[in-house]
Amino acid sequence: MQKSSQKEHLYKLLVIGDLGVGKTSIIKRYVHQNFSPHYRATIGVDFALKVLNWDAETVVRLQLWDIAGQERFGNMTRVYYREAMGAFIVFDVTRPATFEAVTKWKEDLDSKLILPNGKPVATVLLANKCDQGKDVLMNNGLKMEQFCKENGFVGWFETSAKENINIDEASRCLVKHIIASESDLMQSIEPDIIKPHLNSSNSVSCSACFKS
Numbered sequence: 001m002q003k004s005s006q007k008e009h010l011y012k013l014l015v016i017g018d019l020g021v022g023k024t025s026i027i028k029r030y031v032h033q034n035f036s037p038h039y040r041a042t043i044g045v046d047f048a049l050k051v052l053n054w055d056a057e058t059v060v061r062l063q064l065w066d067i068a069g070q071e072r073f074g075n076m077t078r079v080y081y082r083e084a085m086g087a088f089i090v091f092d093v094t095r096p097a098t099f100e101a102v103t104k105w106k107e108d109l110d111s112k113l114i115l116p117n118g119k120p121v122a123t124v125l126l127a128n129k130c131d132q133g134k135d136v137l138m139n140n141g142l143k144m145e146q147f148c149k150e151n152g153f154v155g156w157f158e159t160s161a162k163e164n165i166n167i168d169e170a171s172r173c174l175v176k177h178i179i180a181s182e183s184d185l186m187q188s189i190e191p192d193i194i195k196p197h198l199n200s201s202n203s204v205s206c207s208a209c210f211k212s
């Protein structure tokens, strides 16, 4: 039961990335604690709600927007991105092309969504299906931390929706950065205009959540 002294935050989070990388599966695992090996492509967008008891005084409600991979080639992302406070960009570690698409997704996001202080929304990169090996990470010799800094991600995690690896951790990282960016905004502008704008901007990053 909620105590009267508790603070509540409601955040819209986007989950984006190429077809079949595991966006729906990650949300399903996170919200419903289950996994299905069968693939059913998302059409347009789907939604889920996750409630987090953040600390003794704070409840965080996450509205997760599961955006179909095929939307990268459509015009609807601008509409879906509206008023989001954070994003996960997902790729599949077994398919290099899905990693190459990550920068395209990030550019699409940053070109359409901006906070009132001119900063992009906090974004965490998820290297999903890590239960299948780490082909992309190892073969390309990727320096993920460097990649994240250069491309404005606040952190990255190897995840598995199948084995339930690092999904809670990635979410906590994202929420932590959103709470920090929200208090940043509170200090600089009127609280009632915190909602992100649709526009473009440069990226910023912080290494607080980077994993090696």
Ligand SMILES: Nc1nc2c(ncn2[C@@H]2O[C@H](COP(=O)(O)OP(=O)(O)OP(=O)(O)O)[C@@H](O)[C@H]2O)c(=O)[nH]1
Residues within 6 Å of the ligand: 017, 018, 019, 020, 021, 022, 023, 024, 025, 026, 036, 037, 038, 039, 040, 041, 042, 043, 067, 068, 069, 070, 128, 129, 130, 131, 132, 159, 160, 161, 162, 163
């Ligand atoms: N081994 C393994 N398979 C996964 C994992 N996550 C998802 N899959 C499988 O990958 C396939 C695609 O997963 P989805 O969650 O539907 O992918 P999506 O990104 O939502 O796909 P779109 O809706 O087309 O954008 C399914 O067969 C899943 O079972 C994972 O962590 N490990």
